[in-house]
Amino acid sequence: MTTAADLAVKTLGPCRIDSPLRPLLENRRTTTHYVGEDDRVLFHDTASLVRDSGYSVDALPGFEPAGPRRNIFFDASKMRVGIVTCGGLCPGLNDVIRGIVMELTFHYGVTRILGFRNGYQGFVARYGHDVVDLTPRVVSNIDEDGGTILGTSRGEQDPQEIVDCLERMNVGALFVIGGDGTLRGAMQLTSAIAERGGRIAVVGIPKTIDNDIPYIDQSFGFQTAFGEATKSIQAAHVEAKASPNGVGLVKLMGRHSGFIACYASLAEPDANYVLIPEVPFQLDGPHGLLEHLLERVRRHGHAVIVAAEGAGQDLIPDTAAGVDASGNRRLEDIGLHLKTRITRHFAAAGVELNLKYIDPSYAIRSVPANPYDSVYCLRLAQNAVHAAMAGRTEMVVGRWHGRFVHVPIPLAVSHRNQVAPDGDLWLSVLEATGQPRSFGG
């Protein structure tokens, strides 16, 4: 069970400096739209969860609310700040960079902001990457482009070398934009800083198109990514309907979590089958997917299948593809496997098949953020700056039950956010597709 201690955010020390934002904050108190800085955002939001927790109202676990503080830890005029982007691309990275630079510059008066290139490599001398001076002029239009102006890379680097670099460059706060592997790296940084008695804030902005970081309503860029994915589902549907016994097969990103496949299929509800890593299925047998598909095509003349890339991995012979630089197992190609098995099954049944396979792959994540994600990125960036200026560290900014909060990194990497097979989202998918609850043998 999550306790108040799990939600406690580390700080570098007392906040003794008046915040330049103070005039905006006087007389604010908690309302429906605002949580005061001394208040808490409750972890549980149902009566039964609150009841079952056994806590009194005052002892209920809650997140520290995000937002500007009246007093801050850092003296902006004497401060240097670093920003780094790590891991795979995600729509909105440039929006977050831009948001951090604008907030630091125009609201706190920080004038020295450094962009470290190509993920954690950017701190390590032997890679020889240059450092970018980030000013409002440099970042003013970067949100119009996908990707990240800083570049990115996967994989760990020695935390001691990174802290050496931060100390050498006199960086007081580091903003780390990355997924779970990156955030684990950020935890190692905070430990290395603390061991040296340092006062460097490490604040994360969680990034994952897979939406697999827990305690965050939704990750930035996710909406843009599933929006892009709908184009492939639409294309698959058009193709499938245009030929006799047409089958449109779409493979979408989503290594361990099928959120993109679920949301894209709900947004473009032409999919008849959605396959995700969280819900195992069988291909063969009278109640398997192949037989169900054959029957559907016989009855309706076409079908659309959307498969998350991590779905059905247990059905594919393991080619020992190894792991990537972040330590993630390289997946077998479920799209090609399904294509082969469907083709064989229809041939064996003597039924014509016109299968079109679409894999939009990286195209769903390399685009600029949509307007919703841009707003979200900007607000995450603003809140990350407020947190760092108030000396918070080893935390990420997130949104929990619609409110911006501080989430300790150990909690954010404690497990993976996944589609619950008995939850509301999967039920919506079953309702929208009409597919059976399971494909048994």
Ligand code: F6P
């Ligand atoms: O982590 C997000 C993600 O886009 C996954 O959906 C996908 O499996 C993976 O990254 C691809 O990683 P890479 O950029 O290393 O090919």
